[in-house]
Amino acid sequence: MTTRPAPTSMGRPRRHVGLAAFAALVSLSAWFGSAGLIAGFLDLGPEVTPRLPLHSPVLGGIALALVVAVPMAAVAVLAATGHRLAPAAAVCAGALQEGWIVVELAFIRELSFFHPLYVLVGVTFVGLGIRALPTTDEVAGRS
Numbered sequence: 001m002t003t004r005p006a007p008t009s010m011g012r013p014r015r016h017v018g019l020a021a022f023a024a025l026v027s028l029s030a031w032f033g034s035a036g037l038i039a040g041f042l043d044l045g046p047e048v049t050p051r052l053p054l055h056s057p058v059l060g061g062i063a064l065a066l067v068v069a070v071p072m073a074a075v076a077v078l079a080a081t082g083h084r085l086a087p088a089a090a091v092c093a094g095a096l097q098e099g100w101i102v103v104e105l106a107f108i109r110e111l112s113f114f115h116p117l118y119v120l121v122g123v124t125f126v127g128l129g130i131r132a133l134p135t136t137d138e139v140a141g142r143s
Contacts, residue, residue, distance in 0.1 A: 016086055019128055020079035023093065026121055027072035030064055037061030048108045067100050068093075075125070087132035094125025 036042035038061035044052070052060050071093035078086035101119050105111065 015082040016079035016128075016132055019086065019090060019132065020076045022128075023072045023075035023079060023090070023125070026097070026125075027069050027076055030069035030072060034061040034065040034069055037064065044108070048110060051107050051109060053107070064100070067096055071096050084134075087129045087134075090125045090129030090132065092129075094122045094127075094129060097122030097125060 033042065037044075037057040040057070042057070044057055049055055049057060071089070075086065075089045075093045077083075078089050098119055101115050101122070105115060
């Protein structure tokens with residue numbers, strides 16, 4: 001089943017360029033973080049590494065890619081193409097971002113500047129997604 005982009009009042013898909021760019025930036029940062037953990041460029045240190053599941057930065061890097069990078073990349077593509085699911089995907093990806101930080105803090109038990117920053121990023125995606133959701137009139141096809 002093929003889904004069509006959400007039309008605007010003029011019949012064109014409603015692209016969310018800002019949302020797409022923001023999601024691409026967050027996805028890219030998560031991909032770099034993931035690659036750094038997997039390749040060993042990001043050393044978490046002798047105190048944090050043993051707190052990771054299976055003491056594995058590689059597993060953490062894979063989880064970061066799956067939980068943050070992939071969903072944010074999906075938001076970027078959906079928003080850039082004007083797909084009708086872009087707002088809902090932004091809400092889901094934002095919630096996953098927030099959840100990632102909570103779980104990460106539970107494991108590593110150390111706070112950095114990036115934790116509140118990325119919680120704010122997640123909250124922002126949830127807010128942007130909710131704001132971009134179609135109204136009941138738009139869903140019903142009324143102007």
